[in-house]
Amino acid sequence: MQRLLALGYSNNYTLAYQSRVGPVQWLQPYTDDKIRELADGGVESLVVVPISFVSEHIETLEEIDMEYAELASECGIKEWERVPALGLEEDFIDDLADAVVEALPRMEQRPLQEINEGRPVSLRVVNDLVDLSSKEELGIEYGPYRYKRSRFGLTPKAEVINGRLAMAAITLASLLSYSKGNLYNEVVAGRIPFGWW
CATH class of the missing domain: 1.20.5 (Single alpha-helices involved in coiled-coils or other helix-helix interfaces)
Incomplete structure (x- = not known):
């Protein structure tokens, strides 16, 4: 952030959610709606930072780079850039490796053996090993997803x-x-x- 400020960027930003499929309501604001809103507000240059994607795939290469870029152009946004996903960036891989190494001493023998043998391990076990933030701090609850009947009546x-x-x-x-x-x-x-x- 300080580096951006030093370069003269005020770093105005907005957060939006992509990958909405079908009639099911998704996290909002939707990216396509936000692009239109920004264009209507006079934004002509936009840098997209896909913070939840660590690798290039259909949602970055197709949805952002093609579909959203086309929408932005149609709405009057003249400059469109996307920050590449971290992929195999050395610092990113080193940070992931450090998180694993830091977690290993706290690991019980049974899950460690299951991981070493390539057997599936509960994500709860894996998440508990990494001190990024506590689940309580983030407001995450464990347990089965509470399914609701969709508008089409299928459970x-x-x-x-x-x-x-x-x-x-x-x-x-x-x-x-x-x-x-x-x-x-x-x-x-x-x-x-x-x-x-």
Whole structure:
């Protein structure tokens, strides 16, 4: 921050959330709405800092670099830059390694053995090993996610049942296609498993 001030930047900033998909409400303000709002307020230059992404992926390369950049241009923002993700930046990797080394002395033998053997470990165990901030300070609660009925009326259990029925139907259709001797041709044609129905 001091380096930015020394360079003459006042560092006006705003926070927005991306990756909203479908009709489900997401964290707000939405990035696309915020871009329009900033443009309407006369902002012509914008530097995007994707603080929650440590690597380049579809949300940085596609959503920010292409979709949001295009929206910004359409709204009148003339200069658009994105700070690259940390990726394999040496200082970042060193900090991650330091956090692991600092956590190891506090680790119980059982989780340590599970990690060494590559078995899944509860994120709660992993989070408790790193002193970034206490969960109480951040207001994080443990426990199962409290699902609510979506506006379409599907609960998580209904979603699981629906998914299993869909998998069973695809498996059955694939078996029928195979029994008719045309599974390979259907796959090559991109019609599996319903092309023959």
